[in-house]
Amino acid sequence: MATRFPRHFTYRSLEDIALEIERLGLDITLERELEEVFEPVFIGGRKLGNALAFHPMEGCDGTLDGRPGDLTFRRWRRFGAGGAKLIWGEATAVVEEGRGNPRQLYLCERNLQAFAELLSATRKAHREAFGSEADLMVGIQLTHSGRYSCRRPVIACHHPYLDTITRLNKNGRGSIPPDYPLVSDDELATLEDAFVRAAELAARAGFDFIDIKQCHTYLPGELLGAKNRPGKYGGSFRNRTRFIRNVLTKISDTLGGKVILASRINAYDGVPYRRDPESGIGVPVPLSLPYHYGFGVDENDPFREDLSEPIELVRLMKNLGVRMVNVSLGSPYFNPHIGRPYERPSEGSYIAPEHPLIGVDRHFRITGAIREALPDMAIVGTGYSWLQGFLLPAAEANLRRKRVTIVGIGRAALAYPDMVRDALRGGTIDTKRVCITASFCTDLMKAKDTERGQYPTGCVPRDKLYAELYKEYLRKRT
Ligand SMILES: Cc1cc2nc3c(=O)[nH]c(=O)nc-3n(C[C@H](O)[C@H](O)[C@H](O)COP(=O)(O)O)c2cc1C
Numbered sequence: 001m002a003t004r005f006p007r008h009f010t011y012r013s014l015e016d017i018a019l020e021i022e023r024l025g026l027d028i029t030l031e032r033e034l035e036e037v038f039e040p041v042f043i044g045g046r047k048l049g050n051a052l053a054f055h056p057m058e059g060c061d062g063t064l065d066g067r068p069g070d071l072t073f074r075r076w077r078r079f080g081a082g083g084a085k086l087i088w089g090e091a092t093a094v095v096e097e098g099r100g101n102p103r104q105l106y107l108c109e110r111n112l113q114a115f116a117e118l119l120s121a122t123r124k125a126h127r128e129a130f131g132s133e134a135d136l137m138v139g140i141q142l143t144h145s146g147r148y149s150c151r152r153p154v155i156a157c158h159h160p161y162l163d164t165i166t167r168l169n170k171n172g173r174g175s176i177p178p179d180y181p182l183v184s185d186d187e188l189a190t191l192e193d194a195f196v197r198a199a200e201l202a203a204r205a206g207f208d209f210i211d212i213k214q215c216h217t218y219l220p221g222e223l224l225g226a227k228n229r230p231g232k233y234g235g236s237f238r239n240r241t242r243f244i245r246n247v248l249t250k251i252s253d254t255l256g257g258k259v260i261l262a263s264r265i266n267a268y269d270g271v272p273y274r275r276d277p278e279s280g281i282g283v284p285v286p287l288s289l290p291y292h293y294g295f296g297v298d299e300n301d302p303f304r305e306d307l308s309e310p311i312e313l314v315r316l317m318k319n320l321g322v323r324m325v326n327v328s329l330g331s332p333y334f335n336p337h338i339g340r341p342y343e344r345p346s347e348g349s350y351i352a353p354e355h356p357l358i359g360v361d362r363h364f365r366i367t368g369a370i371r372e373a374l375p376d377m378a379i380v381g382t383g384y385s386w387l388q389g390f391l392l393p394a395a396e397a398n399l400r401r402k403r404v405t406i407v408g409i410g411r412a413a414l415a416y417p418d419m420v421r422d423a424l425r426g427g428t429i430d431t432k433r434v435c436i437t438a439s440f441c442t443d444l445m446k447a448k449d450t451e452r453g454q455y456p457t458g459c460v461p462r463d464k465l466y467a468e469l470y471k472e473y474l475r476k477r478t
Contacts, residue, residue, distance in 0.1 A: 005351045026361040030393035043378045044260040044323035049135030053086035054079045055410040056141045061456035066106025067114035080125030083420030089140040094198040098144035102453035107198045115205040139209035146219030157226040161285045196250045209260035217331040225295035248320040264326035268305035269294035272334035275350035282350030311373045326380035327367045341386040346442035356386045368403030378405040385412040389431040411435045415462040
């Protein structure tokens with residue numbers, strides 16, 4: 001039976017949503033006149049034509065050997081023509097066994113040419129829509145999926161609850177036993193080199209920037225919170241940041257200033273939630289205090305962030321040459337309402353335990369605090385899609401308030417990549433095309449398919465191609 005969930009997004013005007021924000025006591029402001037979103041931004045000596053980004057949005061549509069597939073090209077072209085001047089390319093594995101799904105992109109020598117073609121198709125689409133690509137920057141997100149790798153989990157540390165939901169193999173059988181080995185220090189040192197190799201390849205392909213992915217609790221992100229890990233990559237903040245420090249140092253030694261360095265981080269991992277079987281609402285799993293897990297989590301009140309370490313991390317990355325940080329939160333696997341506030345939960349997941357505006361506010365507040373602590377770092381913000389047609393007014397307000405340097409657009413970019421172009425050209429956007437945060441993209445992402453290995457994902461309500469794929473998935477399932 002379909003889950004019944006409360007409908008929050010019922011606002012017809014800026015005044016309606018402003019009233020709701022006030023009722024909830026949140027610090028979200030909106031500006032009707034868009035100016036700063038279209039102002040240029042300077043990063044690492046390069047000029048970006050506006051202050052909008054498309055976030056990394058994986059489509060699970062690479063070839064089985066990790067090259068971009070036809071649908072990858074389609075998505076990137078649509079992003080290219082959309083008008084955001086920063087395109088933050090999606091999660092791309094640095095080693096085959098670190099792929100999160102069998103269709104995830106994988107950057108290796110063999111696939112290099114295909115990545116160069118993807119980049120050139122994206123730039124061409126931008127050029128055709130806007131006449132020039134001089135003020136466009138396109139990057140790639142390098143990743144290792146860690147405990148969520150589809151072949152076998154690679155874990156930095158044990159977690160009493162996450163180990164029970166981490167599947168041992170791609171058939172989804174078994175969970176992690178207490179004696180499951182941690183990735184060793186030697187293996188981590190080898191993985192550092194894999195990140196460096198992939199960074200070199202990304203530079204050769206011509207990407208403008210490289211993101212070392214440390215968000216959403218994949219391997220480098222899990223390491224940041226590996227407080228109970230023994231040895232030189234665990235325990236103290238210095239040890240937990242060893243991996244990223246080594247990777248950045250080695251990349252700078254190898255590439256010098258050839259590409260801009262960036263990182264997407266989790267400023268707050270949060271705690272795990274699960275679905276209450278009766279109400280369907282998300283409830284936190286039982287925790288004991290102090291809670292020694294996760295990054296940016298207040299150990300004595302883990303429902304709140306403690307930004308002292310995330311701010312230190314951004315500072316140390318700045319000293320190691322990072323010029324842009326994309327701030328994210330939470331984990332799609334154990335607390336999706338934190339990272340991507342939604343109306344409808346994805347299948348099998350829980351109804352959001354809070355009003356989604358509280359989630360949006362958490363993103364804005366945390367990003368604002370990091371931006372304030374490090375005013376000369378370019379900070380990309382997250383969590384705007386739930387705002388639907390009010391996304392750009394919120395972006396404008398946050399830019400004016402200096403809570404963010406560049407506003408990132410995630411799910412809304414799958415739904416309506418031309419939103420930026422429409423806003424630029426006519427000043428209005430088509431509210432019938434905006435993302436409605438109904439999580440069908442996540443449903444498709446989770447759907448296994450024996451022929452494809454994995455369903456590709458995109459916007460089911462707004463993009464016919466994915467509506468058809470979703471119908472096919474429903475047919476096959478029954
Ligand atoms: C289908 C899908 C694919 C995603 N792929 C990535 C990815 O490759 N890398 C990443 O860091 N985040 C990924 N995300 C998270 C988004 O970049 C973004 O953080 C999230 O959707 C919240 O932003 P929004 O409210 O604008 O959607 C993905 C999210 C979805 C729904």
